[in-house]
Amino acid sequence: MTTAELIKQLFLSFNDKDSETFIKTARDYIEHEKRKKHNLVAKELEKALFSTNSVQNGGKRFKNFLPIPRDTEKGFPLLEIQQFDKSIDSLIVVNEIKVQLEQVVMEFKDSDILATYNLQNKKKILLCGKPGTGKTFSAQIISSILSIPLVYVRFDAIISSYLGETATNLRKVFDYIGSNTWVVLFDEFDVIGKNRDDSHEHGEIKRVVNNFLQMLDNFKGDSIILAATNHQNMLDPAIWRRFDEVIYYELPNENTRQQLLDFYLKPIKMNTDIDTTKAASMTAGFSPADIKMVTEEVMKTAIINSKSHLGQNELICAIEKFIRREKVRNNLMGDK
Ligand SMILES: Nc1ncnc2c1ncn2[C@@H]1O[C@H](COP(=O)(O)OP(=O)(O)OP(=O)(O)O)[C@@H](O)[C@H]1O
Ligand SMILES: [Mg+2]
Structure with missing residues (x-):
């Protein structure tokens, strides 16, 4: 059965209060995800299906998920959790970029083996290049291949007009990321990544850059952190050094x-x-x-x-x- 047919079957059995068919279809759906190699999704679904903490049980099932952090002053969410189903075949780029992306994915999958050799998988990746070349798209693809949700962080959302609030926002985002394993995208990162010596920059933004770099340095979680920019020339060397890999997207030949x-x-x-x-x-x-x-x-x-x-x-x-x-x-x- 296709995904749509399985979901339709789930809905029908729910309506008919036919729990046997519901569970059978849910199992079929999990198998369907496994065949697509979406092992993490399959595991999560299995957990959800067989969890003893059902929704009726006071919603305890959700206790491990932190609430989405929000800007204290204005109350808007600082990040978004997104899910995609995109294949790397839909990314048309020179082979070098595909190899770099696949390396990130494979190192993540083999991180345990790498650790036995005292080696770490690449976790902090800078994506740079002209607009519309596939930077955001690549983050969505990595998240799809690994079946790990994408935590999407727009930098301009983090920057607050209230003094000190920006650093607090960043802290909240990093605390959230640290609570689980994610693929994280700090998008339009250049908003804050501009050269720190630029005298036109606002003092608050300079502080944010330093803050971000420190938090990136201290980040010890398993998540893959991607940062995207189309003003890579404006990034200073201190930023480049922080990343394990830099992927450069050129305009297509x-x-x-x-x-x-x-x-x-x-x-x-x-x-x-x-x-x-x-x-x-x-x-x-x-x-x-x-x-x-x-x-x-x-x-x-x-x-x-x-x-x-x-x-x-x-x-x-x-x-x-x-x-x-x-x-x-x-x-x-x-x-x-
Ligand atoms: N290399 C590519 N191969 C196939 N489709 C692409 C590629 N790059 C971009 N696209 C298409 O264009 C859309 C927009 O690209 P994307 O958002 O990834 O650009 P970007 O590099 O993040 O640009 P910006 O710097 O403006 O944020 C994608 O969702 C995808 O549909
Ligand atoms: Mg983008």
Whole structure:
């Protein structure tokens, strides 16, 4: 049965108060997760299904989970727990990046064996490169492959206008991370990671950088901590040294752009005149996210115009339209 069928069966048996079918289906679902190698998810589900602390039992099942930390002054959550089901095959990058990501995953899986040799798996990873090249996406993929939820931390959410509150927020986030094993992403990390000597920086932000680095240094948990930035040039050497691995995402070359076009155009049938080589040569400077956006646009146009097949002309027009749009955007930014 597919995931959807299993879940439907669970709902039906719940409605019918048929606990036997419910448990059987739940077991089938756990097996289904195991076959997908989502062993941690399977373990969690097994625990949830067979736990003696059922929900009726005062909700004790949740006692091991700390509440999501919040900003004391404004009350908003400082992090988000996210779950994904993404495969590394959907990340189209040069081979070096895949090898680096796979190494992080494999070292995590073999951390016990590594420890017997007194070696530590890579836990603190810096992801840098231009916007839309797959940094956030990679964190989601690592979380998916390991079946460990992603703790998503947006740096601008942590920075508080109240003096001293930012450090408290960071402390709360690190305490939370330390309470379990997670894949953690400090996204848009450059908000605070700017060169500490920059005189324009606010004093509070400088303190936060130091604070963050100290907490990163002192962090002894099992979680994998990823930090993403697209202003790596502005990061000072002290930050680089703190990471076990730095993964650099470049804009895709022509060959990779063609792979991206082919990948993202897969859902639609194409005319025989489609030549993604030509399209790839026209998209110099496009990020993978840009290419995704263009292909989605062109597919939607074809679908709403009831075209059964996509033609070369439409693809080229969509690329040209995107290039014009970027020009306008760059000009507007230049005017500022
Ligand atoms: N290398 C890639 N291969 C396939 N799809 C990609 C790739 N990079 C980005 N994408 C697509 O574009 C979307 C946006 O990319 P993502 O959020 O990972 O960019 P980013 O590098 O984090 O950018 P930013 O610096 O702006 O945060 C992804 O969710 C994914 O769908
Ligand atoms: Mg991002």
